Amino acid sequence: MSRLNAHDGNPLGTRRGSPVRKAFSSPLASVFVIAVTVLWTIPTLGLLVTSLRPKQDVTADGWWNAFVHPDLGLGNYHTVLFEGGSGVSTGLMPFLVNSLAISIPATLFPLVLAAMAAYGLAWVRFRGSDTVFFVVFALQVVPIQMALIPLLRLFSGGAHLGSLTLIPPVDLKGSYAPVWLAHTMFALPLAVFLLHNFIAQLPRDLMEAAVVDGASHFKIFRSIVLPLCTPALASFAIFQFLWVWNDLLVALTFAGGTPEVAPMTVRLAQLAGSFGGRWELLTAGAFLSIIVPLIVFFSLQRYFVRGLLAGSVKG
Amino acid sequence: MTPNPTAPSKSSRRRLVAAPALLAALALTAACSNSSGGSGDGGGGAQTLSGDCAKYQPYAGHSGTTVTMFASILSPESDNLEKSWAEFGKCTGIKISYEGSNDFESQLPVRVAGGNAPDFAIIPQPGLLAQMVKSSKVVKPPAQTVANQDKWSPVWKTYGSVNGTFYAAPMSANMKSLVWYSPKTFKAAGYEVPKTWADLMALSDRIAKAGGGKPWCGGIASGTATGWPATDWLEEVVLGTYGGDVYDQWVGHQVKFSDEKITAAMKTVADWMQNPAWVNGGYGDVKSIATTTFQDAGAPILTGKCLMLQQASFYKAQWPKDTKIGPDGDIFAFHLPAVNPAIASPVEGGGEFLTAFASRPEVQAVQNYLSSSDWASSRVKTATGWVSANQGVDKSLYTDPIDRLSADALTDPGATFRFDASDMMPAAVGSGQEWKSLTAWFAEGQSIQKTAADIDAAWPQ
Numbered sequence: 001m002s003r004l005n006a007h008d009g010n011p012l013g014t015r016r017g018s019p020v021r022k023a024f025s026s027p028l029a030s031v032f033v034i035a036v037t038v039l040w041t042i043p044t045l046g047l048l049v050t051s052l053r054p055k056q057d058v059t060a061d062g063w064w065n066a067f068v069h070p071d072l073g074l075g076n077y078h079t080v081l082f083e084g085g086s087g088v089s090t091g092l093m094p095f096l097v098n099s100l101a102i103s104i105p106a107t108l109f110p111l112v113l114a115a116m117a118a119y120g121l122a123w124v125r126f127r128g129s130d131t132v133f134f135v136v137f138a139l140q141v142v143p144i145q146m147a148l149i150p151l152l153r154l155f156s157g158g159a160h161l162g163s164l165t166l167i168p169p170v171d172l173k174g175s176y177a178p179v180w181l182a183h184t185m186f187a188l189p190l191a192v193f194l195l196h197n198f199i200a201q202l203p204r205d206l207m208e209a210a211v212v213d214g215a216s217h218f219k220i221f222r223s224i225v226l227p228l229c230t231p232a233l234a235s236f237a238i239f240q241f242l243w244v245w246n247d248l249l250v251a252l253t254f255a256g257g258t259p260e261v262a263p264m265t266v267r268l269a270q271l272a273g274s275f276g277g278r279w280e281l282l283t284a285g286a287f288l289s290i291i292v293p294l295i296v297f298f299s300l301q302r303y304f305v306r307g308l309l310a311g312s313v314k315g
Numbered sequence: 316m317t318p319n320p321t322a323p324s325k326s327s328r329r330r331l332v333a334a335p336a337l338l339a340a341l342a343l344t345a346a347c348s349n350s351s352g353g354s355g356d357g358g359g360g361a362q363t364l365s366g367d368c369a370k371y372q373p374y375a376g377h378s379g380t381t382v383t384m385f386a387s388i389l390s391p392e393s394d395n396l397e398k399s400w401a402e403f404g405k406c407t408g409i410k411i412s413y414e415g416s417n418d419f420e421s422q423l424p425v426r427v428a429g430g431n432a433p434d435f436a437i438i439p440q441p442g443l444l445a446q447m448v449k450s451s452k453v454v455k456p457p458a459q460t461v462a463n464q465d466k467w468s469p470v471w472k473t474y475g476s477v478n479g480t481f482y483a484a485p486m487s488a489n490m491k492s493l494v495w496y497s498p499k500t501f502k503a504a505g506y507e508v509p510k511t512w513a514d515l516m517a518l519s520d521r522i523a524k525a526g527g528g529k530p531w532c533g534g535i536a537s538g539t540a541t542g543w544p545a546t547d548w549l550e551e552v553v554l555g556t557y558g559g560d561v562y563d564q565w566v567g568h569q570v571k572f573s574d575e576k577i578t579a580a581m582k583t584v585a586d587w588m589q590n591p592a593w594v595n596g597g598y599g600d601v602k603s604i605a606t607t608t609f610q611d612a613g614a615p616i617l618t619g620k621c622l623m624l625q626q627a628s629f630y631k632a633q634w635p636k637d638t639k640i641g642p643d644g645d646i647f648a649f650h651l652p653a654v655n656p657a658i659a660s661p662v663e664g665g666g667e668f669l670t671a672f673a674s675r676p677e678v679q680a681v682q683n684y685l686s687s688s689d690w691a692s693s694r695v696k697t698a699t700g701w702v703s704a705n706q707g708v709d710k711s712l713y714t715d716p717i718d719r720l721s722a723d724a725l726t727d728p729g730a731t732f733r734f735d736a737s738d739m740m741p742a743a744v745g746s747g748q749e750w751k752s753l754t755a756w757f758a759e760g761q762s763i764q765k766t767a768a769d770i771d772a773a774w775p776q
Contacts, residue, residue, distance in 0.1 A: 152429025173431065253425055256385075257414040269417055273632075274389045 051076055051283035058280050076284035080271070092267060092288060099263035100292070102176055102251065103244045106183035107237055113184070114191030115199075115233065119221050121192070122200035123207060133196060140189040148253050151182060155254075176261055178254035183244050191236055198232040199225055234303030241296050245289075264289045368406035373459075374684050377677035378408025385426070386437035386667075387419035395701065399694035403684055409677050420746075427452050432672035435681070437486060439667045440738040441474050442745060447670060448477040454671045456686070457679040460484050463686040466707040468726070474734050475668050483668035484686035487694075488704035490721035491547050491627040491663045491735065493648040497616050498641075500528075506622075512555070512654045519593050522622050529596035532621035533588055533604045534612030535754060542750030544609045545757060546737040547663065548588055548625060552580045554661045555653035559731050566736045568774055572767040581756075581763045583654060588625075589757065596621025605758035617645065625651060627665070628721045631700060641716045648717060650724055660730040665738060666704070704732075741775050748773030 023029060049063040052072040057065075066072060082091045121133045155178050158169035172178045202225065210220050226233075248265040255261040257270065268289060272279040364372050388396060393415045404410055414433070416422055420443060423436055427450055438444045447453050464472050467485060475483040494515075501508070504525070509515040522530035535544045554562045557576060564570040565577060572578075588594055588604065595603045597615025610633050615621035617638070624630075628648075631640065639645045653661050671682050684690050688707025695701060695708055699715035704725040713719040724730055737745035748770050756766045 149425055149429045152426070152431050156430035252416065252418060252422055253429075257416045258412060266416070270389045270415060272389075274387070274392050274415075274417075 047283050048287060051287050055280040076281055077288070080281050080284045080288060092264065092285065094259050095262060095264045095267040096288075096292075098176075098255075098259075098261055099245060099265075099289075102179050102183075102255070102263050103241055105176070106180050106187075106244045107241045109180060109184040110187035110191045110240060111233060111237055114188055114195050114236075115226065115229070116221070117188075117192050118195035118199050119217075119225055122196050123220075123225075124217060133192070136189055137193045138189075140193070144186050144250065147186075148249075151185075152178075152253065155181075174256070174258070174261060176255065179251055179261075182250050182254050183240075183247070186250075187240050187243075191240070194236055195229065195232055198229050202228055231303045234300045238297060238300050242293050245293050364406055367402070370689065371403055371406040371684075374403070374407050374409070374680040377680055380408070380675075380677040381410040381412055382434040382673075382675075382678050382681050383412045383414070384435040384437065385414050385416070385419065385423065385433035387415065387417060387439060388437065388667075389415045389417060392700065395698040396694065399697040400685070400690065402693070403690070407680065409681060411681060423447070424450075427672065434671065434673045434675070434678045436670045436672065437667045438483065438670050439665060440742075440745075441668070441734060442739050442742055444475070444483055444668055444670060445477045446742075448480075448482055452672050453482050454674045454678075455480070455482060456484060456671065456682055459683040460679075460686045463683070463688075466688055466705045468704065468706075468728065468732065470732055471666070471704060474666065474739075483670040484682070485666045485704065486669050486685060486691075488666045488702055488721075488725045489628050489664055490702070490724055491665065492551055492651040492661065492724070493626065493628055493630075493717075493721070494651050495613055495616060495624045495626055495630060495646060495648045496622060497619070497645055498643055498647050499645055500616075500619050500622060508649045510652060511656055512652050515652055516587070519587075519590075519623075523592045528615070528620045528622050529593060530622050531588060531590075531594045532596040532598060532607075532612055532615050532624050533594060534598075534607030534609045535604055535757060536606055536608045540746070540750065541605070542752075542754040543737065543746075544612075544626065545584075545588075545604075545753040546745075546749055547627070547735070548584050549577075549580060549753070550733075550736045551625070551651055551661070551663050552583045552587075552654055553577065553736070554663055554731065554733050555651070555658055556580055556583065556655050558655075558658045558661075559733055562733050562736065566739050568740075571774075572770045573764070578763050578767055581767065585763065602758055602760075605754055628702065628717055629700070631715075631717050648720065650720070658731060660724065660727060662724050662727075662730045662732045663735060664725060664732060665735045743775050744770060744773050 046063045049066050049072075050058055052074070053063065053066055054071065054073065054075060057069075057071055080092050117136070121129050121136075154167065155172055156169060158165060159167040206224055206228075207220060210224055215223070245263075246265065247263075248269060251263050251266055252269075255263070255266075257266050264285075268282065268285045271281050271285050362375050362378060364375050386393070393413060397411075397413055400411055419436075420440070423438075423443070424446065426432055427447060432452055436447070438447065444453075461481060464475075464481070464484060471485050471488075472481055475481055475485055496508075500506075504522075506518060506522070507514075509518050519530040522528070533544065533548075535542050537543055550562075553565060553576075556579075561570060561576060565574075570576060589601050591601055594601055595607065597618065597620035598604075598607050609626065609630075613621075613624040613626065613630060613633060616624060617635075634640065634646055641647055650660070650662075653659075669682060669685050671678055688705050691703040691705040691708045692712060695703065695712045695718075699713075699718055702713070702718050702721045702725060704722075706726050708722075710719065710722060710726075713722050725732065737749055739745065740749070752761070752766045752769045755761045755769075756763070
């Protein structure tokens, strides 16, 4: 709030005395922010309380009654984790593992590819690099829903031009690979754009000094660019991880709903049963699926604020 | 804009390219090693089954194979399905890999169009079956499956057929023409289960005048499918008033919604379920029908605030676990009588059809088994809540009174059975405009003429 605190973690550095910053640090604004935060958190609190209440209570009255007649227990969580909801033999655990096995590679692949592509497009001068960058960026307009069937066809049938096979069909049925590939493809345009703008604005002097010292492109990328753009990488990693973790459409289309490959979201969608008979389990299931993104968010949070400004104004 | 510190050396550029390629290759190898699971010892050949397995001899010879199945049935119902063919799987060595999804109706066309069709899909809507057949990916059933159809009444075969060609064998049947009530409450008040529509209306009037609970409750809210229970009400009245022929013409749009026959049927529904004195027991006025979920609709019957609910046999799953269901219990159901007494026992129902997208021998073996009376009996024995209209199933296997009631009506040769009309109409109407318009009819009091005209306008040309 004070000038002292504003010192650390200030991404803009020089703009300490700006009117905007002053407006945001007034006590009135703080009260407002706290009020909004509380309001914003109430539904989540309701979800948490509901997940702890037994079914007959949830049916009878609203969650706030739990404060008057507390009858809380971990029954729903036990059912979801170990009995698997409406009678299925496996609990939520295999799906949790699947979710991790899908989300981690689907975050790392686009991150690595996009960081390299962004460096290449920003600092390696070659003919048409701006055009390539523009095309990659323009690809963002392709909505994922439109690309599902063509992509599925590509995986199952390959690509042919007349009798010429351009891409042979790959049998990836029942594995994580199609989900990784789909997520990677759809993440790349935004990732390249975001990281390119960040990397392109690194000071030129640094690069020149490195070149004078005899560093190769790969050395520059690894020792200078990567450490400097950690905030951008982290913020993109959070975005991408949350997107993949919460994704249902891509997983359902490319992985299917078998316990071998299906992530948590697919299982959550089925948890209530054909006729919605076990809907009380949904709140507990939802809370279990929030835990991992929360861990990711809090562990990368300090980069997040800095990274949000990646590619925007630089002071 | 993008300053270049130096001319890149050739070697460094090559390394830059190599790294992502290596990564992608790694991903692919990891994926391939993951996908090879599933098939066991292979082989098969002429294998002879003995003991308990002897009855599966006709399906033998495909040990170590896997067939995939995709359906909208979720656990716990799907667990019972898997149990019902567990012995078959153990004896023949054919593994049925089942996948249930509540996005089945939207996912199946995507997977089929994407060349990623499952071996089997259990399709509950003849309209979706027709759409799949149009994609020319559906495989015609083997001769044995066709022969197994003799055990079902002929009308079922037509629902598994598209343009006169038989594609999909029915697996299950459910009955929608049921009225849930409480035998206890009826007994205490001295009410009799009505046998005719006139009796039913007279009883409703009597209950309404007696005070206490209202005669009817209903709920048509069901997420994105809000409105479907109302389509059932209209369908039952159309079938019970005019019989099967008009019903079929209505499904085919030769008789439009704005036809006076259908608007008259809508008037009958309005006099019944939109009568302010009769509904909505336990919830409020007529409009509350649109906001009450179909799952909750019947709950007031247990407290006596409402006496009757028209809902399908599968509504049984909604009653609390300790509810005693039976002719003398807390809850039971009766067959909704025909509006026109001349129509013999109208039964509106639904069913699920086993559709194959592959013709491998193990797929055909499973298809033959699942269309047999043996499998139907096995499923009925596994757990309650499943009815087959297969006449080869011994009725005494039904231990649940509701299942028995439905099975009796569904296999009755004298009954006028018709499939749920909204499931057979084009999706734009049957699972689109009709839901929306009927919901508006209940929620906003929209006129019958406008409701009918709106639905007709949505019919694909």
